[in-house]
Amino acid sequence: MKIRIDKMLSNSGFGSRKEIKTDAKKGFIEVNGAIEKNSSRIIDTDVDIVKYNGETVKYTPFIYLMMNKPSGVVSATEDNYDKTVIDLLQDEERFYKPFPVGRLDKDSEGLLLITNDGKLAHDLLSPKKHVDKTYYVEVAEEVTEDDVKAFEEGVVLKEDNYKTLPAKLEIIESGYPSICLVTIKEGKFHQVKRMFEAVNNEVTYLKRISMGPLKLDETLKTGQYRHLTENETDSLLMTRGRG
Template structure:
């Protein structure tokens, strides 16, 4: 790998800024100052910038417990981006695999591996997505059957794919767990609106085989384990 590319992939430097750092003599390779941007690095080389050793940033796979009030976007918007919650280098290389609405909380997966995220989010894969839903009022009888058969949402020309509903044991009867395999616009809110109800709170618990780590508080994140990565 060229030295300037290595610098741009292991620091916040762009390629042009990396070349300027090289020209200023700020970079050492195995203890020697190297100014040649095209210098070819091998496994035997140790690179230091301003005296600090560098390691190339590999492909990252992250799990975030999204709080409300953050957008699943990499661009500035009305609300802050979930990317801003990550204390990592080169955040601009990351993208979100499976978005949530600004007021929805829970599991968000973030990576720079486009093929991995495509496998995770492709409609053809029909990946299960598990949500904890708080409703405005208890559901009427027969909701399970209606969801399993598919609902025709307003403005759509095809019914939703079969969904699984579990009523949870709580005093008010308004908490349910829903499993869907799609990601249409505001889909869950629209599904319950079609059942004459309203979503008060929505929290994603799982995508496929990857479950939100219960040790993560809202706004916290961690790297995925290799076992979790390999499930996709």
């Protein structure tokens, strides 16, 4: 397969194209035993031997997909009862054995990252990384400034008495129902729904609109997906850091 060095290394999880370009200039990349400082050089993965910082790179292409998850589909690779988000992919994407990064509830919609990059998935979901996730939410009862303050301070979830990290609650429309945006830094089971339960409210509609630097492409209809652009992929790789 013929591919640019920076794209090959980026797809293999070694960093963003910008980072790889910098490393190439520092002499970290070898092609067939010779230092290669031009990261945009096209190589043949079936013939050329590429080393990064002394490590031989075995190219296994990563894929990065953005899906507008529909309601009624589960965020899993397989399920005995329900259709999964992987079932919505074409064979050419399923070939790479991708998986959803994190979960959206069966009845929730919106942004879902699907990839086979395990390190990226781990870093995006790690509590230590505090990656922001923003949701468009409709709730049955009126949302108040007291709720905004409660979310900022962290609320205690029912059942397990877990106190959430501070979250941002932005009221878009107050009434019955209310519309708001919620940004959290963690991903507990049914967290947004349970946070509203903690302030005696009920989520009636939930849609994730962003995860870290990645924003939902509003031109995607529910159930549709597309490959990330190079800029979107780079922004995620830079968010996770290296190592």
